[in-house]
Amino acid sequence: MTPINPGSVVFENVRKNFGAFTAIPDLSLTIEPGTLVTLLGPSGCGKTTTLRMLAGLEHPSAGRILIGGKDVTMLPANERDVSMVFQSYALFPHMTALDNVAYGLESSGLKRGQARERAEEGLKLVGLGGMGPRLPAELSGGQQQRVAVARALVLEPQVLLLDEPLSNLDARLRRRVRTEIRDLQQRLGFTAVYVTHDQDEALAVSDQIIVMKDGEIAQKGAPSDLYDHPASAFIADFMGEANVVSCDIVGIEDGEAMINIEGLLHRVAGRNIRKGPAQLAIRPNAITLSPMNGGAFGGQVIHTAYLGDHVEYEVKTSKGTLFVVDPFMESAFKPLTDVEIGFKDRGIAIIGS
Template sequence: MINPGSVVFENVRKSFGAFTAVPDLSLRIEPGTLVTLLGPSGCGKTTTLRMLAGLEHPTSGRILIGNKDVTMLPANERDVSMVFQSYALFPHMTSLDNVAYGLESSGLKRGEARERAEEGLKLVGLGGMGHRLPAELSGGQQQRVAVARALVLEPQVLLLDEPLSNLDARLRRRVRTEIRELQQRLGFTAVYVTHDQDEALAVSDQIIVMKDGGIAQQGAPRDLYDAPASAFIADFMGEANVVDCNVLSVDAGQALIDIAGLRHRLPAGKAAQGAAQLAIRPNAIDLSPDGATTGFSGNIIHSAYLGDHVEYEVDTGSTKLFVVDASADEPLPVSTRVRIGLRDRGIAIIG
């Protein structure tokens, strides 16, 4: 029976000699949620996960799992299980033996361990495949064996370190869906590390975007995508055009902005009147013939047809905009003059 636990970091610092990987990290993860640590290489997400697993110890601060202080406990005394990027399956053991291994090592009788291992394989959709060796399984099936091996230990927290990085794009989509559905069905707490924004958006209750060992922004996937707090978040959580604008007024939570003569209303967030920056998603831009009366002018300098959408680069004179048009049947030719308008969603004031 899985008993999901909370995770708390209190002013955690981790240094390696003169280098500080995590300067001062405080966060809380609620029981039964899947939270993703997302960020570029070197941002501190893997170090954070390793401290939670007990593979590294903080230089200072506290870590609690299920309200228990585990800061200095070794990995084998923490109620967590980890799914590694490399799967770490024993090649000479069957899938059933791989899943049962941790149970038997913890002192469970062989018969009961194998019975629970069978149930674990059924949970991940591999019932009846316990006799197969890892080499006889696909990459996605091997990953599910690794998940089953971690889950049968009934941890308070399941840790997943770049679990899909060895799979091809199509298989990644399928397995991430399976992991998310399993987490929601069983209700375990999961901490998931990835550098893939699409993966984070697809599986998470909450995303913690890390930068330089700290939290750049934390929130639900849609909140981070629709209301990025900075240019870094806007660009990291999917592509964004960052342009200058002027906030003309703020009233009842709505801001009226001016961008190159185009006026537009949008949620104000924390914006105040005056100069600001605007993050515009590529699919939030409308292109119209140059004779249109609204919008501001631009010139198409690049056009690419990609099957289900067309990508443009548009030069406005002051900046270049990346535009994605999902409705165009035929690409507009290079050198076409267009008018640029904004849609209601996919635009946020960031500073």
């Protein structure tokens, strides 16, 4: 049950107004066939509006939307070759899992026997073979979510849309189901557009992440690229916590910058860098702490929290309070301890120079 033709998605200068309010000022993006792309951002950033325009549930105020090269800008939802998995699952409570999956096929004109046969294949595909006779109330949250995914996939859409699909699941189940969704997408090769506000979710499932802010693309790229090379303080903090501090770039060689923080020198990879004042994003687990021994950059521990497999610190420094995650629990520093600060090679990025 492989989608016949995984489609590309193109937004060309799309604008969306709600009365006097402009939710999406000017959006242009391309999603390649067979990829899973996540629209990520805080509440109100425009990601859900973008997905709804792609689904045909909203129409742009200007610009064009193409699916598989076809202009679908003003087509209604039922005339677009897309399927959507909703946040609420939207299963019919009085129908069995099998009937829920078969419903869209029967509505599209497929004979009942053929529809039920394909629905059974869809349930097997998502690991629910044999559970067709169960009602939604007899299924767990994760199983209901998989029924919703199967219902969408059996229609063999060019593009599968997923709107916060894991938000109703607990943390452990979210991890399992997101892995299942990613495995399905890679195995079947369909195009997927996935909306979430959860950074870990986006990092785990995506070929590409598009981070949105105020209806615009703040940065897009592979998960590792956004995490390791954030373009701004907003991206650095949104893609996992980051300490943003000022520094000076005192040297540049072979695409690396020598940065100076209070006399502490450290090499950092950079793009379009130049000497002078700069901003640095430092991941909490990229900071090392050691007993104060005359080092150039020091601080004082003001809070210590033991979290089982690591210790979290707040360290007061001349550059502000740093949040630090340290796996070495055996030698945890107590509050009011003076410490020397160092950096690891990975987890530090220049975000402005």
